Amino acid sequence: MLENRSAKETADWLERRPEIEIVSRDRRGLYAQGIRQGAPQARQIADRFHLLQNLRDRIERQMTKMTAVSRFAGRSRLPSAPGDRQSTLRCARRDARELMFEQAKELHASGKTFVAIAAEIGVGHRTIAKWVETDALPHRRRLTLKPSSPLYFQDFLSRRWADGDKVGRRLFHDIRHRGYTGSFSHLERLLSEWRRAERLETSRRKEPTRETPAIDPATGWQISPVVAAALCMKPTPMLTHSQAVTVAVLKDASPSFVVMRRLAMRFRGLLRSADPGKLGPWLDDARRSGVHSLQQFARTLTRDIEAVENAIVEPWSSGQAEGQINRLKTLKRAMFGRAGIELLRAKNATTQLLAAPQNVTKTLIKYNVTPLFDYISERMIQSCAL
Numbered sequence: 141m142l143e144n145r146s147a148k149e150t151a152d153w154l155e156r157r158p159e160i161e162i163v164s165r166d167r168r169g170l171y172a173q174g175i176r177q178g179a180p181q182a183r184q185i186a187d188r189f190h191l192l193q194n195l196r197d198r199i200e201r202q203m204t205k206m207t208a209v210s211r212f213a214g215r216s217r218l219p220s221a222p223g224d225r226q227s228t229l230r231c232a233r234r235d236a237r238e239l240m241f242e243q244a245k246e247l248h249a250s251g252k253t254f255v256a257i258a259a260e261i262g263v264g265h266r267t268i269a270k271w272v273e274t275d276a277l278p279h280r281r282r283l284t285l286k287p288s289s290p291l292y293f294q295d296f297l298s299r300r301w302a303d304g305d306k307v308g309r310r311l312f313h314d315i316r317h318r319g320y321t322g323s324f325s326h327l328e329r330l331l332s333e334w335r336r337a338e339r340l341e342t343s344r345r346k347e348p349t350r351e352t353p354a355i356d357p358a359t360g361w362q363i364s365p366v367v368a369a370a371l372c373m374k375p376t377p378m379l380t381h382s383q384a385v386t387v388a389v390l391k392d393a394s395p396s397f398v399v400m401r402r403l404a405m406r407f408r409g410l411l412r413s414a415d416p417g418k419l420g421p422w423l424d425d426a427r428r429s430g431v432h433s434l435q436q437f438a439r440t441l442t443r444d445i446e447a448v449e450n451a452i453v454e455p456w457s458s459g460q461a462e463g464q465i466n467r468l469k470t471l472k473r474a475m476f477g478r479a480g481i482e483l484l485r486a487k488n489a490t491t492q493l494l495a496a497p498q499n500v501t502k503t504l505i506k507y508n509v510t511p512l513f514d515y516i517s518e519r520m521i522q523s524c525a526l
Contacts, residue, residue: 150174154182164458165447166190172444186447187458188411192373195407195437199400200369202433206351206396241277248272288322290315290330301334354393356386363390372401375408399429416449 143149151174154160164185165171175184240261247257248268258265271277285292293315300311308331312324320327354363363386371379371387379387390397403426410418419441426438441448 146170147174147177151178154178162454162456164456164461166458172447183450183454184447185450185454185456186444187462188451189457189459189462191411191448191451192408194440195404196369196373198433198437199372199404200365202396202400202431203365203368203394205433206394238277241271244268244271287319288326290320290322290327293318293320297330306331306335351396352393354390354397357389358382358385368397372397373404373408375405396431399431400434403429403434411452414453416452419445419449419452 147170150171154163154175155178158179158181160179160182162185163175163179163182164187165175166187172184175182240263243261244257244263247260248254252260254265254268254272257263257268290297296315296318297311300314305311308324308328311331312320312327315327354368355361356363367386368390371383371390374383376384376387387401391401403422406422406425410422423438423441426434429435
């Protein structure tokens with residue numbers, strides 16, 4: 141049991157045990173670095189439990205990004221107000237003026253003077269006089285455009301934009317020669333709105349099938365990314381009836397979920413196949429899937445490809461060690477954080493799992509981690525349902 145997570149601490153511990161031949165680890169880079177420094181002779185094996193856990197985390201991130209809900213959200217959210225921030229502010233100001241207009245009408249009907257009404261609602265008495273004479277709130281006239289505004293040159297800028305000239309500095313130089321007196325940042329604010337509209341239009345053309353929120357038919361709530369990711373990793377024969385219905389809803393609502401589930405089932409299968417040759421085609425399919433989180437996951441596996449291939453071939457796993465870690469975390473939480481490193485070592489020493497062989501020391505044991513992963517995933521689904 142090490143006191144901290146660092147490459148140096150790991151390397152020092154391994155240097156004092158040169159007989160170690162195999163090390164099963166999670167996919168933290170500092171552990172890989174520490175093993176290379178402290179035990180260069182040892183074969184590194186990426187723990188299969190952590191490989192499945194990393195994939196599930198990537199799927200959860202993707203579902204969070206697509207459904208636009210927080211990580212712990214369960215209820216469906218109200219749709220966001222249409223329009224950008226400026227249009228929202230304009231609508232709010234318009235509503236406030238309409239309220240003052242109605243108040244002015246009521247106060248004038250009660251017999252108050254224009255000056256008294258103006259002092260009460262905070263509007264000039266000349267404005268009150270205009271409001272009293274009209275039946276509806278008059279629209280404000282737009283200020284006359286001046287050469288300091290990019291909109292003064294909107295026709296010219298629109299033609300250049302349509303011709304393909306979209307470089308801000310070049311457009312700024314052109315309108316300066318035509319009398320523009322404003323700043324470059326003022327022009328960029330206008331151009332950024334045009335670019336944003338183009339990106340939105342381009343994304344709509346590229347993605348004819350849009351992701352829609354998946355609503356649980358049993359509760360009427362939006363299915364949370366945690367539940368979606370756990371179900372995405374669960375094989376069909378292991379699904380309950382209600383879980384199978386939820387998976388069907390997710391498939392109908394999200395084309396990306398269909399792609400992620402297909403690749404997740406293949407990944408579970410290749411971890412049990414003992415055939416590292418299947419890993420390459422899976423990585424190629426993940427890179428071409430069009431799902432950003434799976435593409436990132438494939439890139440990280442490629443950087444640690446030797447340890448991942450060893451995980452497919454070798455029977456070794458740190459599943460039992462993960463069970464001991466969970467037990468120690470429970471002890472520490474039960475003591476409200478007062479469990480120091482020495483006390484935890486003493487409690488752990490009484491329940492050592494296996495004695496090391498005399499001829500060679502291995503830091504792990506053979507263990508099938510897939511049932512452990514399935515059990516944890518099932519507990520996550522049940523806790524979210526509660």
